[in-house]
Amino acid sequence: MMKSSRITAVGIVAAAVLWIASGYLVPHEGAQGEAAVRPGEAKQQPLFRVSVVPAKIEQHAPKLTLSGRTEADRKVAITARTGGTLTELRIKRGQHVQKDEIVAVLSDDARKAQLAQAEALVEQRRAELDAKRTLIQSGALPKLDMVNLESQFKAAEASLSAARAELERSVVRAPWAGVITDVPAEVGGAAFSMAGKEIATLVALDPMLAVVEVSERKLAGVKVGEPAAVKLITGVTATGRVRYVAKSASATTRTYRVEVEMDNAQGTIPDGITAEVAVSLQPEPATQVPRSALTIASSGDIGVRIVDxxxxxxxxxxxxxxDMQDTMWLSGIADGARVIVRGQDFVREGQKVNASAVSAEAAAK
Incomplete structure (x- = not known):
């Protein structure tokens, strides 16, 4: 009985050993599948997908946008050119005046009497010249008297011209058409002479200037005659042309004055208001890409990534x-190069990718 039990136990152990060994000696289905795949034939990972747009090189004229101010083309202080008190003031602040329009009148101060005296003297000298001319021509009087008489007559005419000019200076006129911006003088406000005193300030609003300061690095691209767009702080827009580019820099800011002339016949553009001026610079070859396409290399250089x-x-x-609102104009990219516009920040130089083309409109969204 004991012997049969031992035989049974030995048989069970032997069967178990054979069953375990069968897993190593006889390959099963899973092991066969693994053995069938060799290391060099491992399944490849899919390439990273990126979106590209072809670079199109165009001649692009960038716009230089600067902040400045409007400035009247001409501004003058109207002053009295002769003595006398102010008796009439025919203008007021904000009034539009035309050329040669009377602005103010000064007191007479005997100017009319001086004019009448000069006119009488001219008539006297003319009569004397006419009366003695015949006697001189006949030889009754020496010819030297003719020279003296003509000299006296011309001196009288000069005195008459001076008297008329003095009377005319008592009437103050506008030198050109414009707007009166200030009237510091008052009628009867001063008993002293107005000679050299300011009566009013006149500003010519047409044409109007937009004045900006350009740095020396951008100065080469600004040319006289180039078009410019002007936007006032009030929202009013206007167009003009570059009229003047300074040849000497400001000693304090090292910038150059640039003037843009605008038509202002209606007087809608005021003097001294803040303005934004966009000046077209010289065109250069460039391509337009979305702002998001710009990236930075590990070296710190700014650029774009392309697919070769x-x-x-x-x-x-x-x-x-x-640099525009949604896109950027860049130079340095070859014509037709495929610029990565999506996924450029997730790939590196030398990496192989799966590139798919998209439209420029879709890339900008």
């Missing part, structure tokens, strides 16, 4: 020609 003919990523440094 071998579907590998390359970095191209660029120069910013113009």
């Amino acid at each position: 003919a071998e579907q590998k990523v390359q970095f191209v440094p660029v120069k910013i020609v113009e």
